Amino acid sequence: MTTNYIFITGGVVSSLGKGIVAGSLAAILEARGLLVTIIKLDPYINVDPGTISPTQHGEVFVTGDGAETDLDLGHYERFIRTRMGRRNNCTTGRIYADVLHKERRGDYQGATVQVIPHITNAIKEQITEGGVGYGVVLVEIGGTVGDIESLPFLEAIRQMAVDLDRAHTMYIHLTLVPYLAVAGEVKTKPTQHSVKELLSIGIQPDVLICRSTFSVPVNECRKIARFCNVAEKAVISLKDVDSIYKIPGMLKSQGLDDYICKHFNLHVPEADLGEWEQVVYEEANPCGELHVGMVGKYVALPDAYKSVIEALKHAGLKNRVTVHIDLIDSQDIESRGIDRLKDLDAILIPGGFGCRGIHGKLLTVQYARENQVPYLGICLGMQLAVIEFARNVVHMADANSTEFSPACQYPVVALITEWHDSQGNIIQRTEQSNLGGTMRLGSQQCQLTHHSLAHNLYGSKMIIERHRHRYEINKNFLKQIKEAGLRVTGHSGDNQLVEIIEIPSHPWFLACQFHPEFTSTPRDGHPLFIGFIQAAFRYQKNFKK
Structure with a gap:
């Protein structure tokens, strides 16, 4: 050729x-x-x-x-x-x-x-x-x-x-x-x-x-x-x-x-x-409009979340609605409270690194969980959902990620080397990781639990999604967390790592460790984002009156 x-x-x-x-x-x-x-x-x-x-x-x-x-x-x-x-x-x-x-x-x-x-x-x-x-x-x-x-x-x-x-x-x-x-x-x-x-x-x-x-x-x-x-x-x-x-x-x-x-x-x-x-026709002829709040720390530069923004728009096309995306600085939530969230039809927390603005994101997760607002957490957004649930539902007051608090009592999120050894015992952090080349990157298999929200959205038991992270949900604390009502509905191909969590008692609360935005396209959309926007539309019609 x-x-x-x-x-x-x-x-x-x-x-x-x-x-x-x-x-x-x-x-x-x-x-x-x-x-x-x-x-x-x-x-x-x-x-x-x-x-x-x-x-x-x-x-x-x-x-x-x-x-x-x-x-x-x-x-x-x-x-x-x-x-x-x-x-x-x-x-x-x-x-x-x-x-x-x-x-x-x-x-x-x-x-x-x-x-x-x-x-x-x-x-x-x-x-x-x-x-x-x-x-x-x-x-x-x-x-x-x-x-x-x-x-x-x-x-x-x-x-x-x-x-x-x-x-x-x-x-x-x-x-x-x-x-x-x-x-x-x-x-x-x-x-x-x-x-x-x-x-x-x-x-x-x-x-x-x-x-x-x-x-x-x-x-x-x-x-x-x-x-x-x-x-x-x-x-x-x-x-x-x-x-x-x-x-x-x-x-x-x-x-x-x-x-x-x-x-x-x-x-x-x-x-x-x-x-x-x-x-182009779908984009020009919507049947409604929604306001989705995306709470992060790089909101001054929307290109920092380019794929997420596009994926939300693609999901809007498939649902024939215009999605207005409100970029909200999580530090504003810390300083001004949660009033900024009250007019939203859905809330999303994207991936990120570092401790700046984490408290504001945790307040956001809690607000979405307690007020039945559709919530989609991506990467860090899933880890924070687990931390918030552990703190406020399981009553692990010091639950945290070792990225933010290495000496916390309940490291529900940690590097794999920090949360178990060959016998499954919790071990402590011993060295600082380098920034370059140490992450879980690229496409990985994920097994979905039958009859879960994720399974219904994807229509398949095995999916492949792209990752970019270092920290994982600590399996040592899962028993207590699941008993309190949080459900793990996606596992890694080897069944060792948590990939998706849901709260069945919530109308639509799903978070994933991977980055679904990277595979969304305007012609096809992505199942998670399409389902998220559908849930936002239902919330707008049924709860916001």
């Missing part, structure tokens, strides 16, 4: 939405029957985003094979059926780490290690290895053209056009065409300068996608084509829209997929975007 490569760069300003564009374009090509994947190259020097604060970089998206990756891979999986893996995301840090490891091992036989050819060759290897078995590989280059950090990546993709033959490579450049309200016109000069920057390093873009507040007029598109040396039909206008799921249709309507297929000499059927048209 011949593999064709589409390289997507960005110019003028950052945050133009290269990941959304890459995913949308991939969705169209996939709809034409092509086998498509996407690779993200990030210029930062961290080996992966796993230890970067969500307030700086947004969420860490976890793939099925356990890679901690850029949040754009979440966009990719929401747009196409291809599942991402560790080969789909690479950083400057990883490239340099691999090259230096080879140098220390003697692989270069005493040669002076340089950016060209060693670093650029390593980048090209990453791209070609990630594209094995696919007809089209879209490669998104992080950052903005002109940034010093991205130069090795740009040089590598320039070389690939020479190495592979220009007929099997294409360059798409995403730029901003600003609208000046005072002048009443759009300005093309920033795009011209951005393309000039690309040309200075030897890359001539084949397609320009122009982001703007409004559609770029035909005369301006023609001007851009003339000054940037691209075909007029290869200048694509991409105006701001109220839904990212409209973008595949917008790109197709301007013939971008036809242009690409002609460039690569691909004879494939027209794209059927019926599924995306259905998504």
Whole structure:
């Protein structure tokens, strides 16, 4: 199979939405029957985003094979059926780490290690290895053209056009065409300068996608084509829209997929975007609206919870309701009380790390449990549900997680090495864990209890979900907790770890150790989120009067 490569760069300003564009374009090509994947190259020097604060970089998206990756891979999986893996995301840090490891091992036989050819060759290897078995590989280059950090990546993709033959490579450049309200016109000069920057390093873009507040007029598109040396039909206008799921249709309507297929000499059927048209229709025609409170500590940057937010929206589509998500700082609950929660139709606590805001989250769990409000806890949200139940129902006053209180009397949540030894006895923490590479990551099997809420939602006894955590529910305290009314309805494949808990006496109270948001898509949704939104709708109709 011949593999064709589409390289997507960005110019003028950052945050133009290269990941959304890459995913949308991939969705169209996939709809034409092509086998498509996407690779993200990030210029930062961290080996992966796993230890970067969500307030700086947004969420860490976890793939099925356990890679901690850029949040754009979440966009990719929401747009196409291809599942991402560790080969789909690479950083400057990883490239340099691999090259230096080879140098220390003697692989270069005493040669002076340089950016060209060693670093650029390593980048090209990453791209070609990630594209094995696919007809089209879209490669998104992080950052903005002109940034010093991205130069090795740009040089590598320039070389690939020479190495592979220009007929099997294409360059798409995403730029901003600003609208000046005072002048009443759009300005093309920033795009011209951005393309000039690309040309200075030897890359001539084949397609320009122009982001703007409004559609770029035909005369301006023609001007851009003339000054940037691209075909007029290869200048694509991409105006701001109220839904990212409209973008595949917008790109197709301007013939971008036809242009690409002609460039690569691909004879494939027209794209059927019926599924995306259905998504857009569902989004535009809701039958109601709900308010879901998401209580966390990174609420100043919604991208920290990007997949959860999208999963709630997907569930809204499947239930034909608009889901308004109220991002609530858990520290506000601590300082101002629970009044902030009283107008909500449902409450969700997502994953997280660290002790800041934990008390506010515990108050939130207690409020949801005692007031019959639908509750979904994810990862930390499940651990806190168990702690709150142990404290306030089982009367283990000092119940806690050893992450927050290593010397607590009832470590109902702890590292496995802390909660049992070979004889099942409780043991104490003896050493501090490293941050990198010590977590339970990636897809794991989960066995569901028959006739449980989780089993009814999934319709299956065995499921596979993705994990990202270190701490587990301590089995030594489960007997007392279960006797008080909490039910464990999901166990790990080996039956050793708690994966899902429920409170049967509550209308809808479910928490899971894994991250279901990572596998939710707009076309399919996810069973837990769909059930959660259904419960919120029932609560709104039956309890809020």
